[in-house]
Amino acid sequence: MTYLAAGLPAPVIEIDLLDAPYWNGTRQHRxxxxxxxxxQSFQWGPEWICHACSSFEIDWVEVEGKGAIYSWQRVWHPVxxxxxxxxxxxxxxxxxxxAGNIRMIGNLLGDPLQRVKMGAPVNAVFEDHNEGELRYTxxxxxLAGA
Numbered sequence: 159m160t161y162l163a164a165g166l167p168a169p170v171i172e173i174d175l176l177d178a179p180y181w182n183g184t185r186q187h188r189x190x191x192x193x194x195x196x197x198q199s200f201q202w203g204p205e206w207i208c209h210a211c212s213s214f215e216i217d218w219v220e221v222e223g224k225g226a227i228y229s230w231q232r233v234w235h236p237v238x239x240x241x242x243x244x245x246x247x248x249x250x251x252x253x254x255x256x257a258g259n260i261r262m263i264g265n266l267l268g269d270p271l272q273r274v275k276m277g278a279p280v281n282a283v284f285e286d287h288n289e290g291e292l293r294y295t296x297x298x299x300x301l302a303g304a
Contacts (some may be wrong), residue, residue, distance in 0.1 A: 161247075161285060161298055164279075166240045168292045168300055177204045179218035184295035187284040189223045191257055192216050200258035223282025224302070228261055230274045246270045250299055252280055267300040273299035 169181070192201045195217050207214055212234035225304030229251040236242045246267035253259050266274065267283060279302035286295050 161267055161296075166238060168287065168290070169294055169296070170292075176206065180204060180276075181294065183218070183220065184294070184297055185286075186193045186286060187295070188220045189282050189297065191254070191260060193219045193220050193290065195256075200254075201259040202254075202259045202262055205215075221254055221257040223297075224256070225254045225262070225280055225299075227251070227266075227274065227276055227278045227280060228253040229276070232270065248274060249279065250273070250274070252299055262297070264297055264299045267298050268304060 160188060166188060177231050180190050185275055192204055193199065194208035194213050194215070195215035196213035197208060197211040199208060199295070200219075200221075203214075205218050206216065227250050231249045232246050234246045236245060241247075243282075247270050248268075249263060250266045251263050254259050266272075266280070280299040281302050283300050284295050284299045285298050287293065
């Protein structure tokens with residue numbers, strides 16, 4: 159069971175392989191983010207250089223798939239043809255407090271008309287896509303205790 163309609167283009171790992179550790183982690187149901195080996199700052203999205211100290215000593219570390227809703231939007235207008243009958247759906251910006259307050263975006267599972275509260279705790283949900291030649295896993299979010 160997947161959250162969004164079938165027919166969406168699959169995510170593709172960048173040619174430079176910068177985000178490969180993230181996608182490899184999701185396949186194992188592990189949430190991976192970058193952390194600077196020099197200053198220990200977390201960062202998201204993936205970069206070759208630390209945003210805090212400009213070091214090139216960037217590692218990938220597993221973080222807990224728990225966060226809080228920092229911002230959200232209820233989407234009514236499709237952004238892709240495959241979504242034309244999907245709306246509304248909820249997009250959340252999740253702050254990972256145990257990972258330096260970095261923020262990740264994703265869909266909020268459940269009733270698309272549900273009341274969304276800023277700061278509400280959420281958990282990562284790993285949505286496997288095993289059909290077709292390209293296999294991948296998306297990170298979705300659900301309210302804690304759902």
